[in-house]
Amino acid sequence: MLAPFEKPVNVARPFLPSLDDFRDGLKEIWDNHWLTNNGPIVQRFGRELSNYFETDNICLFTNGTLSLQIGLQGMGIAGEAITTPFTFVATTHALFWNKIRPVFVDIEPDFYTLDPEKVEAAITPWTTAIVAVHVFGHPCKLNVLADIARKHNLKLIYDAAHAFGVRVGSKSIAHFGDMSMFSFHATKLYHSIEGGMLTFQDSGIKGIFDYLKNFGFENEEEVVMPGTNAKMNEIQALMGSMVLKHLDDIIEKRRQIAAVYREKLESVPGIYLRPELPKDVRYNYAYIPVEVDEKEFGMSRDQLYKELKEYNIYSRRYFYPLVCDFACYKSVAVKDPLTVARKVAERILTLPIYYDLDLDDVQRICDIIIAIGSKERDH
Numbered sequence: 406m407l408a409p410f411e412k413p414v415n416v417a418r419p420f421l422p423s424l425d426d427f428r429d430g431l432k433e434i435w436d437n438h439w440l441t442n443n444g445p446i447v448q449r450f451g452r453e454l455s456n457y458f459e460t461d462n463i464c465l466f467t468n469g470t471l472s473l474q475i476g477l478q479g480m481g482i483a484g485e486a487i488t489t490p491f492t493f494v495a496t497t498h499a500l501f502w503n504k505i506r507p508v509f510v511d512i513e514p515d516f517y518t519l520d521p522e523k524v525e526a527a528i529t530p531w532t533t534a535i536v537a538v539h540v541f542g543h544p545c546k547l548n549v550l551a552d553i554a555r556k557h558n559l560k561l562i563y564d565a566a567h568a569f570g571v572r573v574g575s576k577s578i579a580h581f582g583d584m585s586m587f588s589f590h591a592t593k594l595y596h597s598i599e600g601g602m603l604t605f606q607d608s609g610i611k612g613i614f615d616y617l618k619n620f621g622f623e624n625e626e627e628v629v630m631p632g633t634n635a636k637m638n639e640i641q642a643l644m645g646s647m648v649l650k651h652l653d654d655i656i657e658k659r660r661q662i663a664a665v666y667r668e669k670l671e672s673v674p675g676i677y678l679r680p681e682l683p684k685d686v687r688y689n690y691a692y693i694p695v696e697v698d699e700k701e702f703g704m705s706r707d708q709l710y711k712e713l714k715e716y717n718i719y720s721r722r723y724f725y726p727l728v729c730d731f732a733c734y735k736s737v738a739v740k741d742p743l744t745v746a747r748k749v750a751e752r753i754l755t756l757p758i759y760y761d762l763d764l765d766d767v768q769r770i771c772d773i774i775i776a777i778g779s780k781e782r783d784h
């Protein structure tokens with residue numbers, strides 16, 4: 406039997422800049438005596454991200470969830486939005502907080518993004534938006550969804566929480582749809598401890614987002630709308646700015662990790678990796694999702710998930726259960742049978758990937774998975 410890892414190997418682990426660099430950065434904050442409320446580092450970070458994303462139409466927030474929540478509010482989305490149940494629960498929560506009814510439809514089996522045919526079939530007179538997720542950083546069916554949105558006069562909103570750094574053709578993924586939300590949470594390949602960002606096509610809407618994240622203040626005497634508090638602070642911006650400098654390195658290391666997983670697991674009976682992405686996609690290697698076929702592998706996904714813990718490997722079942730199966734959304738009527746999403750949610754397992762995961766350790770994780778499977782099949 407292969408030996409368990411001495412230290413836990415988690416599904417994610419944040420990239421950290423050197424402590425010396427961060428300390429130097431903190432000195433600037435100490436000198437400024439300015440911690441939040443659109444401080445100089447947040448403003449500088451905003452300019453860096455504008456350069457990176459090649460657009461001035463960005464707005465920074467304290468986290469991804471509030472970014473999406475405020476984005477939907479600022480765009481005036483109401484009634485129903487067609488969305489995916491195969492996502493982190495925050496996508497749906499952002500709808501809920503805006504009193505928008507989620508209409509869950511199925512995903513497609515290769516990349517787990519919304520199935521456009523199902524989207525079109527679910528449109529009603531109350532539909533105002535499609536809220537699609539580039540789940541695991543896999544781009545949605547961008548052109549088809551754009552055509553549907555245009556044809557039916559719907560807003561097309563992307564939860565791009567997983568998609569930092571993804572490009573399609575010559576453009577950043579941020580340039581598709583009416584608005585996209587990026588999460589900068591610590592568990593993401595790119596992070597600012599916590600943090601979030603909206604990118605959008607209509608420059609006129611930026612002012613609304615700025616009001617909404619800062620209590621609706623116009624000035625000391627005027628509040629123009631009932632906003633909330635969703636501002637990014639200076640320490641978040643400092644971290645975000647420092648991690649951004651290492652982004653190419655981070656993505657390259659993740660590419661190498663993903664390549665080892667593919668090479669080692671591709672031919673394992675009952676373990677399915679997603680197909681290669683289309684050639685025009687520059688991927689960010691955000692997650693390593695695999696599907697486990699119980700019969701072929703010799704044990705269920707849940708058994709493998711448990712067994713890996715015995716080896717100190719903490720994979721995650723992103724995204725199981727489906728959002729519509731959580732108690733708080735059970736009362737939402739779901740017309741679509743969600744055939745693909747249900748099957749995927751039962752089989753999906755996301756494996757560890759992070760910057761300082763050694764390639765030898767990736768080999769070892771794969772060897773452990775292979776050994777667990779063959780032990781069961783030979784039983």
Ligand code: T4K
Nearest residue numbers: 415416417418419468469470493495496566588590591592
């Ligand atoms: N939309 C989508 C599609 C999303 O996936 C998310 C967030 C959002 C919207 C909302 O964005 P934010 O509001 O979060 O910006 C994690 C993250 O907390 C969450 O951001 C993320 N999606 C989701 C997919 O994963 P948990 O509950 O699984 O996190 P947790 O604490 O179990 O951490 C995962 C692993 O990371 C653990 O094994 C330990 C490790 N870890 C975690 C933290 C926080 C570290 O090594 N260091 C750390 O600092 O949700």
